[in-house]
Amino acid sequence: MINVMKKNELLHHILWLSRPLMQRTEQLVRDGLGETALTVRMRAVLEVLATSGPLSVPDIGRELQIQRQYAQVMVNEVLSEGLAERLPNPKHRSSVLIKLSQEGKATIDGVLARELEVAEQLSKAFSLRDLQTVQVVMTQLIDKLGQNNQTKG
Numbered sequence: 704m705i706n707v708m709k710k711n712e713l714l715h716h717i718l719w720l721s722r723p724l725m726q727r728t729e730q731l732v733r734d735g736l737g738e739t740a741l742t743v744r745m746r747a748v749l750e751v752l753a754t755s756g757p758l759s760v761p762d763i764g765r766e767l768q769i770q771r772q773y774a775q776v777m778v779n780e781v782l783s784e785g786l787a788e789r790l791p792n793p794k795h796r797s798s799v800l801i802k803l804s805q806e807g808k809a810t811i812d813g814v815l816a817r818e819l820e821v822a823e824q825l826s827k828a829f830s831l832r833d834l835q836t837v838q839v840v841m842t843q844l845i846d847k848l849g850q851n852n853q854t855k856g
Contacts, residue, residue: 718844735817739814742780745780745784745786746811747767748774748780749786749787749803749810751767752787752807752811753808753812753815756802758800759798759801760798781807786806786810788801789802790802
């Protein structure tokens with residue numbers, strides 16, 4: 704017998720599936736860090752810098768959707784490992800920019816390449832259309848949940 708859920712029940716179930724999905728994704732990412740000295744959160748900072756270029760700590764926090772103070776802790780970790788460096792910020796004297804070092808760029812490039820190999824294997828189980836649909840729905844859910852949180856705050 705097929706369990707037929709109402710639309711709202713199905714969405715509720717889908718939202719709660721995000722937790723085990725994120726836990727398994729984080730484990731996959733952690734496993735992919737292999738021989739590097741990276742933690743998952745250091746990897747997140749490096750990816751943001753690789754994607755966006757030099758950013759201030761508040762900008763990194765906004766990209767990762769975390770508080771500035773927590774972003775600072777994460778940035779300090781990558782700085783202490785020599786994976787990033789500070790640059791003067793022409794827009795703000797007291798807030799430096801954080802930029803990938805050459806070692807940081809090489810490290811994150813290697814990590815992302817390994818992750819894309821895993822994603823290539825996983826993607827074989829899905830059609831392109833299915834993946835595009837999931838992307839659209841997830842993006843809309845993130846936007847709508849963000850709007851909902853803003854109206855309550």
